[in-house]
Amino acid sequence: MSLRCVLIVEPDIIIRHGLAEYLRECGYRVLEALDAAEARQLLANKFAPIDVVLADVDAPGENGFALAAWMRRACPDVAIILAGSLTTAAARAGDLCEEGPTLGKPYDHRIVHDHIKRLLATRDRGMNAD
C-alpha cells in the first residue's frame, strides 16, 4: 500500500520543515508548499495522490480559506484541515473543511498527527460503506 500523502501549506520554513519531518517519521509522504499558489500547482498537476491538505488560515495573500474553497470545486475528494488562530472563523471553516481551525500555532506535532489519523480513518470508513 502506498504511503498516505499530506500536503502542508505554510509560509514559515521553520514551522513547515519541523512538522513535515515529524510526519515523515510517522510514515507519511509529505509535500511542502509555501503558499496557496504552490499548493494548487501540486494538486492540479497530480504530482502525487494527496490525501490531506493542512493549510494556514492566517497566511498572507491567498489564505487557507480561499484554498479550501478552490479545493471544494477542483478536488473535492481531498480532505482539508485548516489551522490558525482565528477562532471566530470556526463557522466559516465548518463549511469548507473537516477539521479546524482548531489547531493553534506553533503546531503541536502530535495533535496535528491525531487530526490527520482521525480524518483518514473517517474517510476510510466512508469509502468502505459505499
Next chain:
Amino acid sequence: MVPAAHEASQRPVARILVVEDEVLIRVEVADALRQAGYEVIEAGCAAEAQAYVRGGGGVDLLFSDLRMPGGMNGAQLAGWIRAHAPGVPVILASGDAGPAEIGVADAFLAKPYDIGQAVGSVARLLAAAEG
C-alpha cells in the same frame, strides 16, 4: 537498497538545503534526495533559506537555483551561506548562467538537469567535503 547517507551506520544524515522557486522541480529534487537517504530542507527563495539558517538550522550542502524572485540570487546566497557556514559545498542550477556565476559553485547543473545526475553531484561533493 541501503541509502547512500546511511552506508556508515552511525554517520549522521547529511542535510541538504534545496532552494528552488518552481515547486514542481523543488519537490522532484527533494523526493530524489530523500530517497537517497538525505534530510532535505525545502526553501522557495533565498530569504527562506536565510531564515532557516538564522533560526539555527544546520546545512551540510546547498543546492540552489540561480535565478529566483526576490533580492538575492543563488550565487549571492552561496556567498551568504559560506560566510555563515564555512566549508559547505554549493551546487547551483540554471538554464541561463554566466561564467562568473558558475564559478561561484562547487558544481553546476544546466537546466533541465537529470535528477540522477543531481543526486550523484550531491554524493560526490559530500564525500569530498568529508575528506
